[in-house]
Amino acid sequence: MEMSYDDRPGQIWLDGALVPWGDANTHILTHALHYASCVFEGERAYGGRIFKLNEHTRRLFDGAGVMDMTIPYTIEGIDAACALVVHNQGISDGYVRPIVWRGAEMMGVSAQSTKIHVAIAAWEWPDYFTDRMTGIKMKWAKWRRPDPATIPCHTKAGGLYMICTLSKHDAEKDGFADALMLDYRGYIAEATGANIFMLLADGKLHTPEPDCFLDGITKRTVSALAEARGYEIVQRHIMPEELAGASEVFLTGTAVEVTPVREIGEYSFTPGDLTRTLMEDYDAEVRRAIPATQNAA
Ligand SMILES: Cc1ncc(COP(=O)(O)O)c(C=O)c1O
Numbered sequence: 001m002e003m004s005y006d007d008r009p010g011q012i013w014l015d016g017a018l019v020p021w022g023d024a025n026t027h028i029l030t031h032a033l034h035y036a037s038c039v040f041e042g043e044r045a046y047g048g049r050i051f052k053l054n055e056h057t058r059r060l061f062d063g064a065g066v067m068d069m070t071i072p073y074t075i076e077g078i079d080a081a082c083a084l085v086v087h088n089q090g091i092s093d094g095y096v097r098p099i100v101w102r103g104a105e106m107m108g109v110s111a112q113s114t115k116i117h118v119a120i121a122a123w124e125w126p127d128y129f130t131d132r133m134t135g136i137k138m139k140w141a142k143w144r145r146p147d148p149a150t151i152p153c154h155t156k157a158g159g160l161y162m163i164c165t166l167s168k169h170d171a172e173k174d175g176f177a178d179a180l181m182l183d184y185r186g187y188i189a190e191a192t193g194a195n196i197f198m199l200l201a202d203g204k205l206h207t208p209e210p211d212c213f214l215d216g217i218t219k220r221t222v223s224a225l226a227e228a229r230g231y232e233i234v235q236r237h238i239m240p241e242e243l244a245g246a247s248e249v250f251l252t253g254t255a256v257e258v259t260p261v262r263e264i265g266e267y268s269f270t271p272g273d274l275t276r277t278l279m280e281d282y283d284a285e286v287r288r289a290i291p292a293t294q295n296a297a
Contacts, residue, residue: 013120032101036159039063043096063155095125135262141167141179145189164192194253195219198246218252243267
């Protein structure tokens with residue numbers, strides 16, 4: 001059994017200071033716990049440096065803005081705090097979780113004057129999926145990504161993850177590693193914490209248009225890596241039946257990195273050369289030494 005996340009050695013950055021891990025608590029009447037008034041980030045450190053830190057921090061601030069929450073720190077301050085936490089925990093390769101939420105000063109749907117809290121925790125983290133080149137098996141999710149008019153779909157707001165947890169639990173109960181969600185129109189959307197790419201017969205890499213779900217930072221990184229290898233990226237609406245013509249399929253995300261897919265419902269694929277190449281290119285990219293002036297990028 002995994003060590004519980006509420007009691008670990010080390011410290012968590014909470015509202016501007018490092019506190020002992022087990023003391024980084026919030027009250028039961030915290031607004032975010034009842035009404036999902038929170039946004040978070042998921043980042044990875046490689047060799048002690050957080051990959052695309054500044055992009056993640058900017059997305060956190062953008063998401064908080066959409067959620068009508070003003071973060072009481074600067075982007076540079078949060079970048080520095082994330083780096084501090086990784087250093088303080090002595091992490092080389094690990095995961096970083098900043099979170100912003102409304103406190104307990106008010107209880108009810110309206111919560112205009114609640115305090116906006118920020119915390120950052122980090123821990124050592126191995127691969128998200130263990131059977132990397134084998135490829136994972138996925139189940140179709142019965143829950144869909146909603147219409148952008150109904151929810152702030154481009155943020156990492158906590159409320160959006162209810163759909164992901166329900167879908168992932170359902171898949172795991174049936175022995176699958178993850179679920180693939182369609183969107184409200186029936187197009188392929190994303191996995192529960194990752195974006196999807198497929199190599200079709202035209203030799204191009206196709207990926208769903210992120211018009212109602214997260215446009216992942218890893219998706220953009222991997223698209224650039226594939227283009228550098230001469231592949232054309234086609235971002236468009238993709239119907240589930242089109243998977244019948246896919247030779248290779250893989251997921252991308254901060255947590256899953258580049259993960260090959262072996263099966264989605266009735267469709268199967270063989271992880272191949274392109275997937276392997278992009279896995280290697282991504283591994284090299286996240287560990288690439290960059291000039292000190294770009295250190296926060
Ligand atoms: C629902 C969802 N989609 C996609 C992604 C991939 O985004 P990124 O590559 O920025 O980590 C994530 C992870 O953050 C996610 O939670």
